[in-house]
Amino acid sequence: MKLDNESNNYLSLGSKVLLSYDIKPLNLKMLQSKGLKTLWKLTYKNTPLCLKRLNQTMEEALFSVNAQIYIFNNGGMVPRVYPNAKGNFITEYNGQLFVLYSWVNGRDMNLENPKDLNLALQSLSKFHITSIGYVPPINSKTSSKLGNWPKQYTSMKNRMLKIKEICIQTPNNANYSSLVDHIDPIIEICDKTINLINSSSYSDLCSINQKESCLCHQDFGTGNVMLIDGKGIVIDLDSVTYDLPSRDLRKIIGKRMMQFNDYNINNIETILKFYEINNILSPKHREVLKIDLMFPHWFFGLIKNIHKSDKSISAQRICAISSFEQNKFSTLQKWL
Incomplete structure (x- = not known):
């Protein structure tokens, strides 16, 4: 029962954050939670997306998130970062930081191969x-x-x-x-x-x-x-x-x-x-x-x-x- 409540709390949190993007998601799932860092997968307009709660300060996140945007725009193979409804690429909710990415429909690469x-x-x-x-x-x-x-x-x-x-x-x-x-x-x-x-x-x-x-x-x-x-x-x-x-x-x-x-x-x-x-x-x-x-x-x-x-x-x-x-x-x- 405790696990169900915890899972529901995560789903509720993810849904509330996605309102900042004007997104009502389909198939919202919490995939990973390790400390503050948490990942959700969702579908919006037939597009799979990834919502991530960062374990960073705003100043740290501004460096890394904008780096990813720069690399993507420069032709680098990294996930796209989506802005929220206000045009911000980092969303702050209840003192926590969230970023929305494109979902990578691929497999882990085995570096032993x-x-x-x-x-x-x-x-x-x-x-x-x-x-x-x-x-x-x-x-x-x-x-x-x-x-x-x-x-x-x-x-x-x-x-x-x-x-x-x-x-x-x-x-x-x-x-x-x-x-x-x-x-x-x-x-x-x-x-x-x-x-x-x-x-x-x-x-x-x-x-x-x-x-x-x-x-x-x-x-x-x-x-x-x-x-x-x-x-x-x-x-x-x-x-x-x-x-x-x-x-x-x-x-x-x-x-x-x-x-x-x-x-x-x-x-x-x-x-x-x-x-x-x-x-x-x-x-x-x-x-x-x-x-x-x-x-x-x-x-x-x-x-x-x-x-x-x-x-x-x-x-x-x-x-x-x-x-x-x-x-x-x-x-x-x-x-x-």
Whole structure:
């Protein structure tokens, strides 16, 4: 009964928000609710649409929603954003923010499938290209990671050192002891990577006006790129930020390396070949991508909350990810 009431409340909320669009929907369904972020599917004039409640401030939403509108108008493969009856693309209702999009009648792309991976990487490069030139509204909160990598690397390294000290103080915890045993080579990789990025072309690449930079998705992958009519549609642009295209590529390549324990440079080059069908990476962009792949992002991701989380991280897992990072660094160092 409680679930029925909750579902009815969501449907009632969606219907009330859609009045701002002068829409009386058919087949309104609540599809997903994760915290504040909620999705509804509806039909209006035989057209499927998606209503989304954002987990953002108005200033953040102004940046990401207008970025999506810019990319769409520039020929990018992203869902269309519809204005409400007052011409606003973001609707505020009871202090919450809502956006109405075209519904993507496609399927999730499986990035483990080579054909899907090819199309997805082409979609990503098209996304990057069509985002260049975006100028956000004055009253938005601009998101940019340009020039921040050395600072982020140092911050992650220092956080890992603090975690190491915390673990040293609890010697009877086997998982903590495993972290202490395996973290020093990781810190060494951090130091080498920081030196590499500081001596690379990174600062030159970032010394551009923001509108000359592409926007990175930051969460590109299965679930956020859909296949429709043989083309990839990029969805869920809430986290877009100005940055080098290698940011998105590093996450895709690194995740595959870890998932398959695969350090084969030819496989990385195949991924880049797919991407470069639409957007050729300069030698300088390739250089910083290689360096970013070297940094132990995945070790950091595993242990960053080891002393805060209720979930235990096994000593075996810590050992495995440490070995992965060291082997990855050694292979990529030769490639660089």
